[in-house]
Amino acid sequence: MTKADIVTRISDKTGMEKADVQATVESFMKEVRNSLESGENVYLRGFGSFVIKTRAQKTGRNISKNTTIIIPAHNIPSFKPAKTFVESVKKKVKPSNS
Numbered sequence: 540m541t542k543a544d545i546v547t548r549i550s551d552k553t554g555m556e557k558a559d560v561q562a563t564v565e566s567f568m569k570e571v572r573n574s575l576e577s578g579e580n581v582y583l584r585g586f587g588s589f590v591i592k593t594r595a596q597k598t599g600r601n602i603s604k605n606t607t608i609i610i611p612a613h614n615i616p617s618f619k620p621a622k623t624f625v626e627s628v629k630k631k632v633k634p635s636n637s
Contacts, residue, residue, distance in 0.1 A: 575616050587620040 546564055550557045571589050574581050581589040596612045620628075 583621075585621055585623055587618055587624055590617050590619060591615070592617045 542564060546557055546560045549555070549564070550560045553560070571581050575589060575591055578591065580591060583589075591614050593614050594612060597610050599608050599610045600606070601608050
């Protein structure tokens with residue numbers, strides 16, 4: 540599902556104009572991004588949390604030059620779904636045979 544699909548579905552369900560829904564969805568995403576960039580986690584009860592995770596410094600390899608490199612500690616955004624969200628997906632979505 541893409542952002543356009545989400546906008547279309549919300550517009551169809553609410554009767555709102557697609558342009559208004561698009562602006563709302565983009566504003567939501569911008570606020571989540573701004574909060575994480577300023578060091579604040581975002582908690583949406585019943586849905587999940589957008590949190591900042593810190594990755595420790597580690598040693599990596601540059602295969603093309605056959606050298607060891609140090610990957611510095613850094614922060615990354617992460618999403619942790621709520622337990623109710625996880626349980627709902629487990630019940631409704633059957634495992635696929637890959």
